[in-house]
Amino acid sequence: MPQHHTADTEVVVIGGGQAGLAAGYHLRRAGLDFVILDADTAPGGAWQHTWDSLHLFSPAAYSSLPGRLMPPQPGETYPDAAHVVAYLTDYEQRYDLPVHRPVRVAGVHRDGARLRVETDSGTWRARAVISATGTWSRPFIPAIPCRHGFQGTQLHTVEYERPSDFAGRQVIVVGGGNSAAQIAADLAYDSDLTWVTLREPRYLADDIDGRALFDHATARRKALDEGRTDNGGVASLGDIVAVPPVRTARDTGLLKPQPLFTRLTATGVEWPDGTTADADAIIWCTGFRPALSHLAPLGLRGPRGHIPTAGTQALADPRLHLLGYGDWTGPASATLIGVGRPARDAALAIAELLH
Template sequence: MQETVDVVVIGGGQAGLAAGYHLRRAGLDFVVLDGQDSPGGAWQHTWDSLHLFSPAAYSSLPGRLMPPQPGETYPDAAHVVGYLTDYEQRYDLPVHRPVRVEAVHRDGPFLRVEADAGTWRARAVISATGTWARPFVPAVAGRTEFRGAQLHTVEYQRPADFAGQKVIVVGGGNSGAQIAADLAHGSDLTWVTLREPRYLADDIDGRALFDAATARRRALDEGRADTGGVASLGDIVAVPPVRAVRDAGLLKAQPMFTRLTPTGVAWADGMTAEADAIIWCTGFRPALAHLAPLGLRGPQGHIPTAGTQALGEPRLHLLGYGDWTGPASATLIGVGRPARDAARAIADLLR
């Protein structure tokens, strides 16, 4: 199978759907290639207790408000999956799944997108594959010696799986705090962070985070001093479950250990802790292996961009990977604006 279109969008999660919405409004011929078996992107694979940081009305993609979830101020992941499924259907977006893209090559006036289901030739490509598929675990001494279970955020599901066990949760971001809070009552928990946990003020949620990210991008674009964006406010949003466990004194962080042992972890001062399981809540890297043939990778694995447009290949846009591809572009509320900008830039390029 080979098809020629104006634009191929790689990834059918929230960023890919936002791109599809704006490409449709721009009158472009496009397809969305999604490696998942069903709609919902990475939200299908999160842990059971995960909730958004913001109310539904402030967690919406362009053109369609997320409806509130009955009984919940902050919707859960299943509600988000339902919303994304409805969004895709409502706008009749041409999503092909499961299609796993293997490589993107230059092919004269086209970019050739090779996948397990065929080949597409496109005049432009939007990569919106996110980061969930590339969990990051730091290189810590002794990792191969530990005899217990090791898993990453992407593999954690529910506290019942660790009832009565000694569990070490590593990571001082939102995932680490939320999973540690999840485990605080039913497990013997040790929470380890690289630095002292920094909580945002209790009344701050995703709305304020989006505003902070936008203000930072505006300041940088105008040549003003870096405001620090979200990072200046803290690392952890104090969502109600985290706040409750923290205020009960059950969420106390230990400094980062220096090595793993066969039965647990050890610190430089000789202190040790035993563990049945270690959960690495240590973040992600952008899933960009499919773009390797273009030779665009820069420092830290990022592709240098101006906004969403790759500097080394103007026919390629990157969407939803973090602030380097648009303020808060890895969030539901934040991805709409860079998606609109990418669609407009592609429309101008193709003219």
């Protein structure tokens, strides 16, 4: 689309990763006219930017978007990120989804009965918008005293690629979730690893993978919808899925968590009792925040930066839906298998609103 061009459509989907594609599938089924705007230069969403050894928590058949089963990856129970990218690329082509890329959205504005989506490639005016930008572009690093005084390398999960980059070096991995455990397991063999967690790591039972997590999240949402007791969600089961590389490193004694330090020093970290550890690099596996800056012109932010929603629909503007940011926009909606149902609900709600 040429610069400064303006086009009208029924729905604009912002984000061409797994959530955006699931939305596109259901919008097509609902008979709506739509475009998908993706900031990346190629298909695959955040999966194309992950570290080399990342694998899914679930077998391929349990990691699928609506309408198209993910084929198994030969030799792998749990597919790797490259396999997911290939699947998403095929999915986009198979359903001939109207993805425009690279298009970076600057802001969404009210424009009478429509929402105006301003981008670096022109303007779209839509009767409804689905925001599906995820969290990968907003890495979070906590405010640790003296963090900027450390003279070594600091990077976030999003910047980690492979263990060979740290061979023979002293590395501190910070975080108690799945990314931290997988990256720590990656580094445990060829680097001098210190793994730091806020609390003792909680591993899920070895036989639990993404299938059980999705079932648990879905059961929780059903219970809450029916006014029954909250089962605590996925977090009640544990924080870390014991995928094979993590299990092996743990069982061979290579993953020994240390408590969180109090501050950084020029050469490493210091704990409350004054003991220190030197480090060449610190990898912050400390999570993400929703990428919602493009929605700032609408003035919808509520507590903790979230936009209040009923399901996926913004309470203050029913023309806006948020998809794939976590349980607050649908149970397990940040997962491949979990995003299909809230994507369907969003498409149906938009169809009802427009017609």
